[in-house]
Amino acid sequence: xxxxxxxxxxxxxxxxxxxxxxxxxxxxxxxxxxxxxxxxxxxxxxxxxxxxxxxxxxxxxxxxxxxxxxxxxxxxxxxxxxxxxxxxxxxxxxxxxxxxxxxxxxxxxxxxxxxxxxxxxxxxxxxxxxxxxxxxxxxxxxxxxxxxxxxxxxxxxxxxxxxxxxxxxxxxxxxxxxxxxxxxxx
Amino acid sequence: xxxxxxxxxxxxxxxxxxxxxxxxxxxxxxxxxxxxxxxxxxxxxxxxxxxxxxxxxxxxxxxxxxxxxxxxxxxxxxxxxxxxxxxxxxxxxxxxxxxxxxxxxxxxxxxxxxxxxxxxxxxxxxxxxxxxxxxxxxxxxxxxxxxxxxxxxxxxxxxxxxxxxxxxxxxxxxxxxxxxxxxxxxxxxxxxxxxxxxxxxxxxxxxxxxxxxxxxxxxxxxxxxxxxxxxxxxxxxxxxxxxxxxxxxxxxxxxxxxxxxxxxxxxxxxxxxxxxxxxxxxxxxxxxxxxxxxxxxxxxxxxxxxxxxxxxxxxxxxxxxxxxxxxxxxxxxxxxxxxxxxxxxxxxxxxxxxxxx
Numbered sequence: 001x002x003x004x005x006x007x008x009x010x011x012x013x014x015x016x017x018x019x020x021x022x023x024x025x026x027x028x029x030x031x032x033x034x035x036x037x038x039x040x041x042x043x044x045x046x047x048x049x050x051x052x053x054x055x056x057x058x059x060x061x062x063x064x065x066x067x068x069x070x071x072x073x074x075x076x077x078x079x080x081x082x083x084x085x086x087x088x089x090x091x092x093x094x095x096x097x098x099x100x101x102x103x104x105x106x107x108x109x110x111x112x113x114x115x116x117x118x119x120x121x122x123x124x125x126x127x128x129x130x131x132x133x134x135x136x137x138x139x140x141x142x143x144x145x146x147x148x149x150x151x152x153x154x155x156x157x158x159x160x161x162x163x164x165x166x167x168x169x170x171x172x173x174x175x176x177x178x179x180x181x182x183x184x185x186x
Numbered sequence: 187x188x189x190x191x192x193x194x195x196x197x198x199x200x201x202x203x204x205x206x207x208x209x210x211x212x213x214x215x216x217x218x219x220x221x222x223x224x225x226x227x228x229x230x231x232x233x234x235x236x237x238x239x240x241x242x243x244x245x246x247x248x249x250x251x252x253x254x255x256x257x258x259x260x261x262x263x264x265x266x267x268x269x270x271x272x273x274x275x276x277x278x279x280x281x282x283x284x285x286x287x288x289x290x291x292x293x294x295x296x297x298x299x300x301x302x303x304x305x306x307x308x309x310x311x312x313x314x315x316x317x318x319x320x321x322x323x324x325x326x327x328x329x330x331x332x333x334x335x336x337x338x339x340x341x342x343x344x345x346x347x348x349x350x351x352x353x354x355x356x357x358x359x360x361x362x363x364x365x366x367x368x369x370x371x372x373x374x375x376x377x378x379x380x381x382x383x384x385x386x387x388x389x390x391x392x393x394x395x396x397x398x399x400x401x402x403x404x405x406x407x408x409x410x411x412x413x414x415x416x417x418x419x420x421x422x423x424x425x426x427x428x429x430x431x432x433x434x435x436x437x438x439x440x441x442x443x444x445x446x447x448x449x450x451x452x453x454x455x456x457x458x459x460x461x462x463x464x465x466x467x468x469x470x471x472x473x474x475x476x477x478x479x480x481x482x483x484x485x486x487x488x489x490x491x492x493x494x495x496x497x498x499x500x501x502x503x504x505x506x507x508x509x510x511x512x513x514x515x516x517x518x519x520x521x522x523x524x525x526x527x528x529x530x531x532x533x534x535x536x537x538x539x540x541x542x543x
Contacts, residue, residue, distance in 0.1 A: 007525075008525065015506075015509070015510065018509040018510060019505060019506070019509050021509075022233045022505060022508055022509040023505065025232070025233050025234070025235060026229070026232050026233055027232075028235050029235075030231070030232065030235050030236050030237045031235050031236070032235075032236050032237040034237070034240060
């Protein structure tokens with residue numbers, strides 16, 4: 001008989017304890033973040049979409065070589081000595097970067113490309129909403145040169161090379177090659 | 187009163203009766219079901235430190251309207267192996283049982299669907315339809331989970347009708363009427379005239395009755411909770427065991443009917459508890475209408491009070507749902523047969539003795 005009333009008391013007591021807890025939680029501010037309207041604060045070193053500052057890029061290819069999934073493709077053309085290319089820090093650039101493309105469908109966001117960059121021109125941004133309906137749209141090309149400019153740079157360089165070769169040939173014709181003037185390198 | 191109004195307006199008893207019978211459905215049950223589903227989602231979300239629906243309308247208040255639109259458009263799937271006539275009748279029967287109960291509920295002194303002398307008895311009797319409908323749904327679905335759910339539901343509803351009836355008899359013993367309107371009228375005045383505070387007759391017996399009335403209220407609240415299959419007594423639907431019980435095989439509008447019936451039922455049982463113990467549509471403090479001499483305002487106020495009291499108990503049902511875990515079948519039966527029924531009997535005897543004083 002005592003057990004019976006104990007049970008009733010336990011039922012009433014435990015239910016009221018539970019109800020008190022849930023009632024308190026009614027007024028606890030929700031942890032939900034209303035995502036598209038309110039965005040959560042990202043951590044300081046978040047790794048999202050890469051960005052390349054093409055003004056600073058010297059086309060050294062170190063990031064492409066560091067990439068474990070070969071997502072970065074870089075093509076370059078040598079600049080002519082008459083063209084004065086400089087980075088924002090005043091460093092001389094010897095190459096035109098004709099193609100700098102990152103395939104974000106391959107990118108694994110490891111950030112390994114960021115560290116070797118000598119001019120700090122490739123870095124992570126806070127953009128993480130860049131889903132696409134087509135896979136081709138994930139191939140980002142950062143090069144600032146237009147197709148005509150690229151063609152022009154190539155022809156310019158080829159012309160320069162040809163001129164140089166001609167000059168060399170002319171020189172060789174005027175004065176015969178000095179016999180083993182300089183010891184071969186390596 | 188509303189019936190007379192429509193009778194004068196149209197001059198036909200049939201049209202007036204039809205409008206009178208459809209009024210609670212369109213001005214109360216449907217909006218209430220939509221509101222209650224939204225409220226349930228909000229209450230559950232905030233109790234779990236979430237936000238719930240937020241995107242359709244202000245704080246998602248149109249979410250349930252959108253859901254209903256979706257349900258109306260959905261394909262009505264009837265499984266090949268099901269017993270088709272029963273399968274199609276079941277949701278209608280469940281809804282009819284719930285809807286018929288609203289006929290005898292006094293929303294205000296001006297609006298009561300049918301002023302029956304056997305009001306409470308009618309409600310209890312007509313709720314029996316729900317049991318038949320649920321069993322039909324479970325059987326006709328030809329699905330073991332549905333059948334298990336409906337069997338459990340029937341066992342549960344029939345068991346818990348006993349304590350409910352015992353408590354109703356207790357009240358009837360004091361008041362001497364089964365008419366819900368008269369019951370509400372009796373508890374007029376201030377809140378100390380409510381049945382939970384011993385009824386309108388002032389005397390020693392009133393104060394002796396209060397603790398036993400509170401016990402009766404607890405019993406009827408728990409057992410009506412079980413009758414509408416709400417947690418902690420939701421073993422007929424037990425999502426984690428039985429998919430969703432007797433309405434597993436239903437889709438589209440038929441599922442919506444079960445859903446509507448469930449929420450309408452929640453309000454119906456709250457309304458019975460309110461009418462029996464908490465003064466029905468009576469205001470606890472008096473009326474603004476009487477204060478300013480605006481007699482037409484009183485029934486509207488009464489409707490608001492009734493809705494507010496009913497909604498409060500619906501809220502408590504939700505609160506319990508998101509607090510308590512589900513009972514096992516044997517525990518469920520233990521609660522009913524070993525605790526509620528003996529207590530209800532003892533309560534009945536003691537209150538009977540007190541009324542004799």
